[in-house]
Amino acid sequence: MPATLKDVADRANVSIRTVSNVVSGYAHVSEKMRRRVKQAVDELDYRPNLLARTLRTGRTGVLALVVPEIDVPYFSELARDVINAAAELGYRVMIDQTGHDHARERELLTGGDRTMLFDGILFSPLVTRAELLEMAPHSTIPLVLLGEHEFDGRYDHVAIDNLRAAQDATQHLIDIGRTRIAAIGEQPFESYETPHLRTEGYLAALNAAGIGTDPTMMKPATHYSRADGYQAATELLALPDRPDAIFCYSDLLAMGALRAIFDAGLSVPEDVAIIGIDDIDEGKFSRPTLSTVSLDTPFIAQQAVARIVARIDDPEVAVEEVVAPHALIVRESTGSSAHSA
């Protein structure tokens, strides 16, 4: 049975209060007392009970990270950075997967507030902004939206400029001389914002270049998996007038597309150029290596954790929007031939 404050107090012949002060590194404690208490602490191998402390202070020191799927490389790399950034500030991270389930997203948000197993939520949602607003009144726990979402005005928010990122990617395909540029990742029947913004950027680039847009060149993808990318690319290649470039809304979709093009007996980038978004490690070693838009996840994670901790410390702190930088990374899949890691 672990020793308690009282045990230590009895042993050192002081009051509980004094022990607590010493343990919590509190202000004014005489050196003599401190030493006496320290010794008792060591002898009993006392460790404070975080639960009791939490019940008293209302702080758990735990952050929740909510993502659709932790095994998607973008999210696992983000989780890695979030856990590290949180540790830096003395927090631990609990991970929940929503599995593309709106109901579960809502439950985590609305149910989570009272249970208080964590001090704040870092939420990488699929849910639309309207739904977030709707559930807002129930939620009082500090919340930071993270990833790629339109700024809402009611929540802290860390993201890249999605429209611009998509535009940059598409523009790069235009710059290397492609004219029949397809896109994979639109989700017409869902109200997610990220895909819509990326579609906007894609269309904007095409329009600015005077290239006509063609609805048949835009393939939806439900889960942004390799399999989805493979499937969509295969359909695109079967088109009478097949594309000479594909912009994928995520690197994972691009990995599937890469393989589909190979299986169709075509070459990347000669026949079809490919670009993605995320800059996952996998794309640095694929054949060919993948051109992409890099997202700076360490920065996103660090900013998000900093924001949530600030809000935990002061719930009234002003809501902020952090726009993370993005950068075009050109690799073999759009023309460069050297292997660059």
Next chain:
Amino acid sequence: MPATLKDVADRANVSIRTVSNVVSGYAHVSEKMRRRVKQAVDELDYRPNLLARTLRTGRTGVLALVVPEIDVPYFSELARDVINAAAELGYRVMIDQTGHDHARERELLTGGDRTMLFDGILFSPLVTRAELLEMAPHSTIPLVLLGEHEFDGRYDHVAIDNLRAAQDATQHLIDIGRTRIAAIGEQPFESYETPHLRTEGYLAALNAAGIGTDPTMMKPATHYSRADGYQAATELLALPDRPDAIFCYSDLLAMGALRAIFDAGLSVPEDVAIIGIDDIDEGKFSRPTLSTVSLDTPFIAQQAVARIVARIDDPEVAVEEVVAPHALIVRESTGSSAHSA
């Protein structure tokens, strides 16, 4: 301010005890009472404070999953399955990364017991068995070892038969006629067990086939990353008598090796056959697709969670070793030419 049990009790004009009974779904409560309480609960939107409940019962409903790096596909896929399996049994999962840091592993294990932020630890360690034994006396919290470790006898343990898996992989390379079979992943200066067991299996297969072993054909890898695999394979290809097959101790190493062979102007599997272990999704779409040994992570996760929950419910339950099945998956990198997902 969230409503408490007392608030509900006052409102419904009953005692705290009765409210608690209703909320906890306790045995005998009259229908009238139940209804009266339910209504008050709804009106005040009461949700039990898990922290207080925890302080009282000593259960947090949280499991810790400790892995070296969450962004390594094997671990993120494992995490996905663990989170799902845990949710099934009413537990949530907190994830910690040790980052290959022995000191941090030890701290998590020894420091974790008294802090009680979780009910049990699922530990996928790098640390050697000896070190685990050494820290054992300090640790009283339920612990399940998970992944690929030698059975210890003091801890529950879920893993594949590593020696056998490595042997099967190597045997497959022998079966397709390869004779100069290299290995990537040994860690001679560390006391990790998984690599050693895999080396044993590798050597056993070679010996059984009457193929001589050659120390220069065994390349170490410190982090099992794509970059490590790339580096090691590059060195192997520079050997005067280069290998015609490479057994990689993880799929991620294999992905790096695949690229290295391509960059060296050689072909897989014609010049060099490649096989890994883990069966990560990436290997189903790579060029070529990757032959591997599949590990059944859902099974491992489900068994591990079941074991830890059993031990939480009864600390005296007998220690068990669960050997998860593994299966050879043959894809293009060792000869098959069709794309199989």
Next chain:
DNA sequence: TTGTAAGCGTTATCAC
């Protein structure tokens, strides 16, 4: 079947 009250191990508010 329901009410009363005693903790769980801290922190924080008083006094001294």
Next chain:
DNA sequence: GTGATAACGCTTACAA
């Protein structure tokens, strides 16, 4: 500077 002591919100003997 230190010592009692009251919460924090809940579960659970023990009574009624």
